Amino acid sequence: MPEFSVGDWIVLDSSGGFIRLLERFSLFSRKAAGTKVTTQLIASNIDTVFIVSSMNQDFNLNRIERYLAVANEAGVETVVVLTKLDTCKHPDQYVVQVHDMDPFLSTVTVNSLDPESVCKLGGWCIEGNTVAFLGSSGVGKSTLINTLLGESAQQTNAIREDDAKGRHTTTSRSIHILPSGGLLLDTPGMRELQLAECEQGIEDTFSEITELAKLCRFKDCQHENEPGCVVRSAIESSGLDERRLTNYLKLMKEQELNTATLAEKRARDREFGRHIHSYKKSKRNKKG
Numbered sequence: 001m002p003e004f005s006v007g008d009w010i011v012l013d014s015s016g017g018f019i020r021l022l023e024r025f026s027l028f029s030r031k032a033a034g035t036k037v038t039t040q041l042i043a044s045n046i047d048t049v050f051i052v053s054s055m056n057q058d059f060n061l062n063r064i065e066r067y068l069a070v071a072n073e074a075g076v077e078t079v080v081v082l083t084k085l086d087t088c089k090h091p092d093q094y095v096v097q098v099h100d101m102d103p104f105l106s107t108v109t110v111n112s113l114d115p116e117s118v119c120k121l122g123g124w125c126i127e128g129n130t131v132a133f134l135g136s137s138g139v140g141k142s143t144l145i146n147t148l149l150g151e152s153a154q155q156t157n158a159i160r161e162d163d164a165k166g167r168h169t170t171t172s173r174s175i176h177i178l179p180s181g182g183l184l185l186d187t188p189g190m191r192e193l194q195l196a197e198c199e200q201g202i203e204d205t206f207s208e209i210t211e212l213a214k215l216c217r218f219k220d221c222q223h224e225n226e227p228g229c230v231v232r233s234a235i236e237s238s239g240l241d242e243r244r245l246t247n248y249l250k251l252m253k254e255q256e257l258n259t260a261t262l263a264e265k266r267a268r269d270r271e272f273g274r275h276i277h278s279y280k281k282s283k284r285n286k287k288g
């Protein structure tokens with residue numbers, strides 16, 4: 001039996017027996033540390049990730065870029081959802097910042113409490129599309145999910161309460177079916193994603209830096225004080241945002257460190273395994 005993840009599609013026979021797991025087209029995973037370092041599956045088959053951020057003092061471009069890197073690594077579509085529109089005096093000021101960061105990124109402003117406002121996300125919440133949420137605590141992910149679910153959220157509860165046998169759990173806690181037929185995926189693991197083995201995702205998120213870096217004189221240019229650094233000169237001459245470069249370098253370093261730590265852990269575990277193996281073997285030999 002394969003290892004399953006939230007979001008997996010499986011084929012069952014007519015009596016509910018497992019036949020096979022359908023190939024995943026996107027996957028969020030985490031390298032789990034423990035006695036055995038393995039990959040922990042978090043969510044699969046997500047089409048779109050809503051990167052949720054509120055338009056107040058919590059708004060942070062660096063954090064949005066971090067979530068973008070994770071989502072891009074998983075190969076999913078991204079939408080920046082800016083919440084708390086009702087309490088924000090100058091929403092444009094936030095939209096412009098996201099737009100300046102990446103003009104191709106879809107950005108939507110909403111009041112998560114208002115169904116009419118949340119309708120703006122309807123284009124992604126359609127049958128055949130699975131949407132997941134990334135964003136720090138308090139930005140309004142749960143509120144957004146409840147508003148998107150609307151009546152059907154209450155209906156689900158009512159059915160459960162009425163059912164003495166408690167068998168009507170058609171939706172799991174992590175997956176919600178929208179009236180439109182779209183799926184919302186909200187698993188706690190998504191909220192604690194760390195940056196490891198995420199180099200490609202970071203490169204995709206900062207593609208303008210990655211492109212410029214190819215032109216630096218040294219292949220391993222760190223874009224600090226090296227001569228012939230095209231990235232540095234772009235900050236001075238063509239308006240590349242220094243914040244972008246700083247965050248790019250920071251996220252790269254973080255993912256390298258985490259990846260290295262994982263590799264070390266794996267090596268240590270392998271070493272430990274070998275010790276145990278040879279210990280057992282020597283014990284067997286003594287007995288024999």
Ligand SMILES: Nc1nc2c(ncn2[C@@H]2O[C@H](COP(=O)(O)OP(=O)(O)OP(=O)(O)O)[C@@H](O)[C@H]2O)c(=O)[nH]1
Binds near residue numbers: 086111112138139143
């Ligand atoms: N005025 C206003 N309040 C909002 C909006 N979105 C969320 N809130 C409020 O912000 C608070 C936090 O919202 P949650 O939906 O619990 O946030 P969350 O992102 O799910 O937080 P975690 O569960 O900790 O990850 C709640 O009191 C919401 O009612 C919005 O668009 N406008």
Ligand SMILES: [Zn+2]
Binds near residue numbers: 221226229
């Ligand atoms: Zn350089």
